[in-house]
Amino acid sequence: MPDMSAPYRSTRYRPRKKDLHVTFEHFYRVDLFMKTLDKQIHELDCRFSEQSIELLSLGSTLCSKKINIDHIVLLIEKYYPTDFTEQERNQLVCQLETFQVERINNAKLSEVATLSDLCQTLVETGKNSMYDLVERVCRLLLTLPVSTATTERGFSAMKIFKNRLRNKMSDENLANSMVIYIEKEIADKFDSESIIEEFKGLKDPSNIEGLEADIQKVNVAS
Structure with missing residues (x-):
């Protein structure tokens, strides 16, 4: 272990006059540790509001x-x-x-x-x-959004679903499709047949064919 009070001499650069009185303790504490800490704090300040x-x-x-x-x-x-x-x-x-x-x-x-x-x-x-x-x-x-990753994934999914052929898709249908696509790991655990059967048991199963078509589209997109 070096003597922390001994003068520090850089082996990579020619020392300047003001560096002649720099000790090992000053180098590791100020030039190395404090600079690294300031950089980390700056990155955190830029990332989090x-x-x-x-x-x-x-x-x-x-x-x-x-x-x-x-x-x-x-x-x-x-x-x-x-x-x-x-x-x-x-x-x-x-x-x-x-x-x-x-x-x-x-x-x-x-x-x-x-x-x-x-x-x-x-x-x-x-x-x-x-x-x-x-x-x-x-x-x-x-539910605090500490990162923009979810938002970025949402925009990426929106580009897939709301394309030129589906530019008249309703906001509700778009939101439901995006949730299924973004949370595909959870959606993969659901069986399509069980969803259709549950939908049939509703009071107004008037759009069962549309549901089957939407499920097929989601499966193709994922």
Whole structure:
């Protein structure tokens, strides 16, 4: 291990006058570590907006041992004003206070480390009925679009379905077709015959032939 207080000499470049007093500690801490850290922070700032960062911090707060209730309520008022009424926000404060105490005493809740695990544990333990507003916050945060990958896949799928021959396709039909195409891994698990049989059991199975044609088109496209 080199002496960190010793002068650092680059073997690749001729040292400049101001580099003569650079030590190994300064090189590794400032020139190497800090530059790498600044680059990573810059990439994160470019990828995630300020809103996404605040909502991600909200998710981490819910999974921490000490919940910052005031911070959660402020972000809920800021980003989800239409999803919670004023009365529900007041109830959310009470639920968070109770939830924070119960999480310490509940073995399953205390082991939760991620937001998805928290939402799943609330359902498995039946606590979602008691902490329904906390669960709603978790579900809203889990739908946070932190990446544009889903949007890009949606536009790619739209180019496949809404081509020159289908330019008069309705928005509802287009949306349904895109969901099936984008989530093809899930759609592949469904049997076409079972879908047709279920559609036949509806009160108004007036477009069964169109359904069969759409299923065939989706299978061909995928």
